[in-house]
Structures are given as C-alpha cells and as structure tokens.
Amino acid sequence: MSTVNDMAEMPVQLPREPANAAEARSRYFNSGNAFNIKLPPVPGRIFTDEPAQALALQQTGFINCDLSGELECAFPATTPLMLARYAVIKAGETLDTTLNNTASIWYVIKGRAGLTVGDEKASLGKGDVFLLPGGTPSAIAAAEDCVLWAVGNDPQLRFDQSVPRTGEAAAVRFVHYPAAEIEYQLGVVYGTNANASTSGHALIFSAEKTEAARNITPTMTLSLNTLKPKSSQPPHKHNSAAITLAVAGDPAYSMVADVKCDWSPWATLITPPAAKHSHHNDGDSRAEFLIVQDGGLYYHARTMGFEFY
Ligand SMILES: [Fe+2]
Numbered sequence: 001m002s003t004v005n006d007m008a009e010m011p012v013q014l015p016r017e018p019a020n021a022a023e024a025r026s027r028y029f030n031s032g033n034a035f036n037i038k039l040p041p042v043p044g045r046i047f048t049d050e051p052a053q054a055l056a057l058q059q060t061g062f063i064n065c066d067l068s069g070e071l072e073c074a075f076p077a078t079t080p081l082m083l084a085r086y087a088v089i090k091a092g093e094t095l096d097t098t099l100n101n102t103a104s105i106w107y108v109i110k111g112r113a114g115l116t117v118g119d120e121k122a123s124l125g126k127g128d129v130f131l132l133p134g135g136t137p138s139a140i141a142a143a144e145d146c147v148l149w150a151v152g153n154d155p156q157l158r159f160d161q162s163v164p165r166t167g168e169a170a171a172v173r174f175v176h177y178p179a180a181e182i183e184y185q186l187g188v189v190y191g192t193n194a195n196a197s198t199s200g201h202a203l204i205f206s207a208e209k210t211e212a213a214r215n216i217t218p219t220m221t222l223s224l225n226t227l228k229p230k231s232s233q234p235p236h237k238h239n240s241a242a243i244t245l246a247v248a249g250d251p252a253y254s255m256v257a258d259v260k261c262d263w264s265p266w267a268t269l270i271t272p273p274a275a276k277h278s279h280h281n282d283g284d285s286r287a288e289f290l291i292v293q294d295g296g297l298y299y300h301a302r303t304m305g306f307e308f309y
Helices: 050-055 156-159 179-190 210-215 295-300
Strands: 045-047 061-065 082-091 093-094 103-108 112-119 120-124 128-131 138-142 146-152 175-177 202-205 221-227 240-250 252-258 259-262 266-272 277-281 288-294
Touching: 045 050, 050 082, 050 103, 061 112, 082 093, 082 138, 082 156, 112 128, 138 146, 179 221, 210 295, 221 277, 252 266, 277 288
Parallel strands: none
Antiparallel strands: 045 266, 061 082, 082 146, 093 138, 103 128, 103 146, 112 120, 112 138, 128 175, 202 221, 221 288, 240 266, 240 288, 252 259, 252 277
C-alpha cells in the first residue's frame, strides 16, 4: 500500500499481475494527480531575426520560427498546433517542400519560381499565395533568389503521431491564388461597406474542397486583413492562436496582452490563445497583414470564444 495520503502526490499506479504485454502497458492516475501538469503558456512574440536571416539569402533551406523550447514541446512549433517558417531558395536551386502536415499555407515574399505539386505545375511570383497538401511530393525551383513564408499544422500531426492522407483522400488539394487575382478580389471587398460586426476589410481565402466551412484547410483559416491609413482594429480575443505576417504597414504595430509589438518588414507575430489584441496603422498608406489561425479547429469544437472588448 502507498504511504502517500494526498491523492495528488501519488505516483502512477501500475497493474498488479499483468497477464500479457497489453495488460502490462496499462497505467492509472486519479482525479488529484491526473490534471496537475502545468504547461507553459503560449508567449506573445514577434519574430524579426528569422525574416532578416531569410532576406540575407545565405543558403537554400527553411528557417523555423521555433518556440518548442519555451512551449516544452518535443518537436518544432510556433504555437502548440502550428509551425511558421521562412523558406529561402537561391536562384537556380530547388527546395523540397514535401511536409508532414495536413496542409501548409504559403506566401511569396520575393522572387520568381516554378512550383511542382504531384503532377501539377505553377509559376510563382511576389505576392502569390498557395496551399500545399501535406505528404504529396512538391518542390520549388527558383528562377531568381526567393523568400517565402509558410505556416502548416505540422505540430498537430506530430502531437497525434499521425501522417497526412494523400491522393483522392487528401484533406486539401493544391490551390494557387495569384497576386493579381488577390488584389482584384480584395478590391471587390473594398467596394462594400464594413459593418460593426466585422473587424475591417479582410479577404478570407477558401478552396473548392473546404468551401462549405469557408476555411482554407479543415483546421486552419487564412485572412488578408487590411487597415486604412490612421486606423486600428478594435481589441478582441479568440481561443484560436494566430500567426501573422506583416506584409505592409509603415509604421504599424500590434497590441498583444497590452504589450506593444512594432511591425518590421516581413515579421511574424504570435497572438496567444485568448490574449486581448489589436492591430494599428499609424501610417499614411494601407497596412496589410496575412493571418493564419487554427480557427477551423476551434470553430468545429464550438470553442472559438470570439469577443470584442
Ligand atoms: Fe484576432
């Protein structure tokens, strides 16, 4: 018998006389000790060194915005369920972009390249957005020095030790959103009036396969948000984590949990789950920022928790 009186102090309980290996693998905890693991919170953070390193164009490869140390996570992660990274591809070189995630969302910061996804091909240019299905062989061949930004749900799959389904069973297909088409579609949105229940003019990216849910992947959402000169977004919060790429804004900043985060070119900002936040444009030109959230997951679980302050 245990000599510990408080159930919260008890060690794991093991099976007494397991009859086989499957029984031997069982473990037991109790209502006192099972729920007292303290995970470190998701920090508010703006990554500026990683984009600077990427734009220095030293070598072809990925530069992760990795907070796995602070998150006490065993694999690279920017938030518990998403990984943001910059990709550098030197002119004439090719980067394998086959990743272990359901999907990754990409933005071309600079350069021109050819993209191959399975047996499909596309030409990429600055400002293009594209969606890659995980597990499907893909590669980017740079015609000139390229820097891209990508967010995938790699940590979600690592957490669950799962692999993406591919081919006809894949959750997403390859989708290309060329820069000129994005600009046109954003113009259509600008031609309408924003009402009080929206937070400014934003273009939400979706795809044929996820149109019904209005998401870009089952668990992730992508939005190109804009702020007119000298304007700001009202403070709000949601339980989804957000990863934001600063596309344009001179000067612009975000308030995250009452901490001011100044934007710098192509910086990546983390908005932790349930943190109060707002984005601000102090400049004379339009601010633009690309936001990936694990919002599809929370929306499906009915736990989005969106509130204005
Ligand atoms: Fe938000």
